[in-house]
Amino acid sequence: MTMAEHRATHAANGRRRGPSMADVAREAGVSGQTVSRVSNGRDNVDPETRDRVLEAMRSLGYRPNSAARALRSGRFHSIGVIMFTLSSFGNMRTLDAIAVAAADAGYSINLIPVPHPTQGEVSVAFDRLSEEAVDGVIIIIEAHLLDESDVVLPPELPVVVVDSTAGDRYPVVDTDQAHGARLATEHLLSLDHRTVWHVAGPERSYSATHRREAWEATLRAHGAEVPPVLVGDWSSESGHELGLRLARDPSVTAIFAANDQMALGVLRAMHETGRAVPGEVSVVGFDDMEESRSFWPPLTTVRQFFDEVGRRSVEALIGEVESGSVATSTLVATELVVRCSTAPPA
Amino acid sequence: MTMAEHRATHAANGRRRGPSMADVAREAGVSGQTVSRVSNGRDNVDPETRDRVLEAMRSLGYRPNSAARALRSGRFHSIGVIMFTLSSFGNMRTLDAIAVAAADAGYSINLIPVPHPTQGEVSVAFDRLSEEAVDGVIIIIEAHLLDESDVVLPPELPVVVVDSTAGDRYPVVDTDQAHGARLATEHLLSLDHRTVWHVAGPERSYSATHRREAWEATLRAHGAEVPPVLVGDWSSESGHELGLRLARDPSVTAIFAANDQMALGVLRAMHETGRAVPGEVSVVGFDDMEESRSFWPPLTTVRQFFDEVGRRSVEALIGEVESGSVATSTLVATELVVRCSTAPPA
DNA sequence: GGGTTGCATGTTCACGTCAACATGCGATGC
DNA sequence: GCATCGCATGTTGACGTGAACATGCAACCC
Structure with a gap:
């Protein structure tokens, strides 16, 4: 039976199913099991038989049915990724890296969006998740939502948390926020700024909290005064707004923004108020978008290094899925990139 | 049997399977079919029975097995999304919208990355795709790769193409690139610039081509001279480079960049060379990131309006999946956002 | 009151795959 | 020459679900 005939047959009876192993077996004159063996690349098949089967597969346009495979094996070769809006630069880059790493490992990515980071929505996402065909989950949302909600992830489901903390319930892959914040702060102090102001991310974000704490600790360690924190929401808009506040204060000479977007907003505020960067005010961001x-x-x-974060989280998750070994949490280093927005104070 | 006992049982015999319909049926004292009916929300079940079944599901922690469901029904309730790197602002926003729209419609998203846009890679992605459990596919890559390669998408698989063209093989959901480019160009001309220079996206991108063609057509329509095109690669780096070239030419007073990133690079070039924006040079971008x-x-x-693009493409695809009707191509409008980078020439 | 209708529920079986076990056959050992 | 082994291949059944069909029972009609 040719592919065209096959499809005609199926079109006729209204089904859109592709050819199955049985069809291939018939075409090649072997048993279904032999087709299965060829399909799975086992080596205990006579080369000649294998060729015949492969030829039959080709001519019929056979594709293994992943649902049947999954049903039989209990494994989906799929990773769920739960995340808020992609609209954060870091999340996006991380997702990209996860997708690539997963594909390399033969896993596909099942994206589960959580449009509004409320507990209700998270709940819904998790409920949905439990019906999804995934072997494990990577969570890229602020984990406090996990802590607080009575949401239950399906038990026995391997989980890796990214860029957050999760008590010690799950392994975490995170950027070394504290290290990065220290680098930024020390860079500014080393240029002889008396102290460094901080435009932080939202209160409930762990990344934001870590960066802020490390900034504060670094200032204290160097005996510098700790100015009040300005809290933004990661957006350049909020950076702009807070930047205008800072621009009014002539004692401000160094600003560390918790991400590049807010740093951009700060830069805009400085331009608008005529304060020279880096002449009068130095600005450092975070992310290197x-x-x-x-x-x-x-x-x-x-x-x-978002790629590294993505790669490691996939690695950790797949390890857990395939060998049952629960991974340990890891930190990914950061590095300071000095460009032109920082200089010694006037 | 409680949930704990159930899991203990399974742990003991080494399987990680959750409880099945049969387990629930036994617990509730009904047949499997009745459980199935409750599970699928059919209304021909006695309310009392339904409650009993729901209670049994809860106590056992029952989750429908999507693989079995898919095997039986031939439907996966999943949409494949094929895309290059997410690192383009537009792609990311579109994906986000797609994910949300799909989730609302009860579909999950299967992300299939194509790290390198070569034919070979595209081929691999498509091969992979054919084993994926998806009901349809949204393609967000430059479609010429489809045209040229001998890649075969599984026949009968519904496809919607985003932000590209696809001959008339598939329905296309696209932003009205031409309209946007015309708006941008006319805005600059209306400010009395003699002509408008264009920093274009890569040659092989359809979006880039459309924008460029509309820019050129608009200039001609207004009797303005058409200056040579500068071709970038969407990155701010390339915008910077080309911007430096433009900055050297004092006759350049208006620049239309094919995306915001390149516009940013152009702005930087102008700052570096001391050409005032918008005093000496006006700059318009595309995307509104x-x-x-x-x-x-x-x-x-x-x-x-990326959200709209995402929403419509999901709508079109699901329509095709569920009713078999092939959607028609649609265009999503654009709008000009006037801020501060444009002004009449000096 | 016999037949019909409507509704809740049960039974059977097939979806496509693959593990486990079975078969068959030539080669090898003593 | 007979037992044994290795290897290619075949047969059977189960994974969990849901469509199709079957059953059983109460309400209703003329």
Whole structure:
């Protein structure tokens, strides 16, 4: 039976199913089991038989049915990724890396969005998740939502948490936020700024909290005064707003923003108020997003290795899925990228 | 049997399977079919029976097995999304919208990355795809790769193409690139610029081509001279490079960049060479990414409605999946957002 | 009151795959 | 020459679900 005939047959009876192992077996004159063996690349098949089967597969346009495979084996070769809006630079880059790493390992990615980070929504996402065909989950949302909600992840489901903390319930892969924040703060102090102001991310974000705490600790360690924190929401808008506040205070000479977007907003505020960067005010960001080298002035920032985070989280998860070994949490280093937005105070 | 006991049982014999319909049926004292009916929300079940079944499901921690369901029904309730790197602002926003729209419709998203846009890679992605458990596919890659390669998408698989063209093989959901480019160009001309230079996206991108063609057509329609095109690669780096070239030419007073990132690079080039924006040179972007309002100066740009694109493509695809009707192609409008990077020539 | 209708529920079986076990056959050992 | 082994291949059944069909029972009609 040719592929065209096959499809015609199926079109006729209204089903859209592709050819099955049985069809291939018939075409090749072997048993279904032999087709299965060829399909799974086992070596205990006579080369000649294998060729015949492969030829039959090709001519019929056979594709293994992943649902049947999953049903039989109990494994889906799929990883669920739960995340808020992708609209954060870091999340996006991390997801990208996860997708690539997963594909390399033969896993597909099942994206589960949580449009609004409320407990209700998280709950819904998790409920949905439990019906999803995934072998494990990578969570890229603020974990406090896990702590507080009575949401239950399906037990026995391997989980890796990214860029957050999760008590010690799950392994965590995170950027070394504290290290990055220390690098940024020390860089500014080493330029002889008396102290460093901080435009932080939202209160409930762990990344934001870690960066802020490390900034504060670094200032204290160097005997510098700790100015009040300005809290933003990661957006350049909020950076702009807080930047305007800082611009009014002539004693401010060094600002560490918790991400590049807010740093961009701060830069805009400085331009608007005529305060020279880096002449009067130095600014450091966090993330090293692709665009930050084109900001004006090009932004000194802390580079995160999102690819590494994605890669490691997939690695950890698949390890857990395949060998049952629960991974340990790991930190990914950061590095300071000095560009043109920092200089000694006037 | 309680949930704990149930899991203990399974742990003991080494299987990690959850309880099945049969377990629930036994617990509730009904047949499997009745459980199935409750599970699928059919209304022909006695309320009392339904409650008993729901209670049994809860106590056992029952979750429908999606693999078995898919095997039986031939439907996966899953949409495959094929895309290059997420690292483009537009792709990311579109994906986000797709994910949300799909979730609302009860579909999950299967992300299939194509790290390198070569034919070989595309081929691999498609091969992989054919084993994936998806009911349809949304393709967000430059479609010429489809045209040229001998890659075969599984026949009968519904496909929607986003932000590209696809001959008339598949329905296309696209932003009205031409309209946007015309808005941008006319805005600059209306400010009395003699002509408008264009920093285009890569040759092989359809979006880039459409924008460029519309820019050129608009200039011609207004009797303006058409200057040579500068071709970038969407990155702010390339915008910077080409911007430096443009900055050297004093006759350049208006620049339309094919995306915001390249516009950012152009802005940087102007700052570096001391050419005032918008005093000496006006710059318009395309996309209206979240950050562009915080560029210096805040960027005049063409807003794309990525959410709408994502929503419509999901709608079109699901329509095709569920009713078999092939959708028609649609265009999503754009709008000009005037900020501070444009002004009449000096 | 016999037949019909409507509704809740049960029984059977097939979806496509693959593990486990079975078969068959040539080669090898003593 | 007979037992044994290795290897390619075949047969059977189960994974969990839900469509199709079957059953059983109460209400209703003329």
